Every structure is written in structure tokens, then in C-alpha cells.
Amino acid sequence: MWWQHQICSNRLCFRTPGTGKSFTGDYMTVMHDYHHVDGDIPLKHMCLVPEYKEMAEKMFIEGDWEPYFSELARLTLEGAKDNDKVVLSHATDKNEMRDHVIKQIIEGGASEDKITIIQLTIDPKVKARGLYHRTARMAEQSGMTMTECCKAFMEFEGEMTEEKWINMTLEAEAAQPEDGFEVHPKAIMVDISGRDVTHFDNVDKALGLTRSTEVPYESICAKVKPIDEARDKKVMESGFMEAFVEIIARAEAQNGQSSSLAIEEEDTSEEVEARRKSLITTGKICEE
Known part of the structure; x- marks a missing residue:
């Protein structure tokens, strides 16, 4: 049996989505x-x-992953x-x-020599731009604007724009520890910064796969x-955003710290907390 185990992420950014794993x-x-997991x-x-909510609480609040x-x-x-x-992305x-x-997975019957790990790498600015549009889509799917969604987690002035999102994301990632993301010794590094057909070419080359070159990039996309859009739509309609905000708030309270981003000099954590409570209890961001 052929097994394909893929744990791929962005080696340049610490625990952030948007690289292109899904x-x-x-x-x-x-x-x-x-089969994609x-x-x-x-x-x-x-x-x-x-049971999944319990797993999420254990991981984020208790640190038991x-x-x-x-x-x-x-x-x-x-x-x-x-x-x-089978391909697993995370x-x-x-x-x-x-x-x-x-x-x-090996204990479950897989042969170790049939398991491959690839780690995706991407230019941070390209990643931030792609994540902006994905987050905006998910916010819309949950009935919020991008600005409303972002204000549940961070403090900023005015509307959330693509440029502002990219700048804040790059600033936050620059503050992360350089050794936060570990490169696996057996991983194949695959760059997908191009956001074009080279994404597919590089993945295929790393895994020894071939595909018809007659199918254009746009048709594959x-x-x-x-x-993924259908997957996210189901998730956002389930009440995921409110539940996730609640878990993050509890995790911060447990650890006595805040993970909120701020670009203003004064302490605005109380304002962010008020927005989170509003989102948790009403499903909307309400501000005075």
C-alpha cells in the first residue's frame, strides 16, 4: 500500500496559516x-x-497537544x-x-519507507496577501466584515485593508523567535512563492509525481x-469563530497574557476583550 504523509507548513513563519497547505x-x-486529510x-x-472541542481546549489552554x-x-x-x-496537511x-x-501511522500499518514529509516555504509577503483574502472570505461566510473579524483579535485604527493586514502580519512575524519553526531532518523543502504553475511543478517534483501539461494552471485552480471554500463555509456556519475566540480568550487568561496585536501606543487590551465577549455572546462585534 502506498502511503503519503505530508506535514507541510511555512518555515519562515511561526504557526501561521496561509502558506498553501490545504x-x-x-x-x-x-x-x-x-485522499486529503x-x-x-x-x-x-x-x-x-x-470530542474535538475538548481536544482543542487541551491543546490551546492546557498545552496538551x-x-x-x-x-x-x-x-x-x-x-x-x-x-x-493519502495526504495529510497541517x-x-x-x-x-x-x-x-x-x-x-507506522504502528497502524504504514511502512516507514512509504512516508514522505514535505515542508512548504513561501515569501512572507506573498503569504500575508493570500491569507488576507482567505480571512476576508471566511469572515464574510460567518456574517462579518473583515474589519469586524480582525477587531476580535487585534487593535488598529480605521478599516482593515490589504496593505494594513500585510504590514501588521509582517511586523508580528518579525517579532517571533527565529527558532520557533523546526525543519524536520527528513523533510523535502518545497517553495511555492510563485503562486503560479511552479507551485504544482515543485510539489510534483518533490514527490515524484507527473501530470498532464495540457491542463492550464487556471483550470486546475x-x-x-x-x-476549500466549501469546507470553510461549513465551518464558519457551525459557529466556529465564536467558539475559537472563546478558547483563545480562556488560553490567554490561563497564561496571564494577551496575544493581541496592537499598533497603538496605549494599552487597548480591554477594548479587544470587550469585542471578543460581544462576538462570543452575540456573534457580532459591537462597539460603543
């Missing part, structure tokens, strides 16, 4: 007949599966029951977590993008 997994489904399933579906990553291994093994090829920053998943 897009890559969906691409492999569309063009190479892989989105590693965010336990988090995104925590309003649909009570093992139940979450054990579930990723289980989902991968489950997908392999009816599929010869923003995993520590090798300890990756090795935990790999160990459980037209098949791939709706998969």
Missing part, C-alpha cells in the same frame, strides 16, 4: 487522486464534534482504508509533534479552490 492537499486530490479538521469541527495529533494520525489511517494514497511547527503522528 490548497496543496486539495490539488493532490484533484490531479493525483489522493485537512489537519485542521479537529479544530474546525469542534462545534460539530464534542497529544490528543489532537493522535486524532490526525487516526484520520490518516482511516482514510487509507479505502484509498491507496501547520506543525515542532518535530516532536510530527514524529508523534508518524510513529502512530478552478477545480481546487471551490473545495
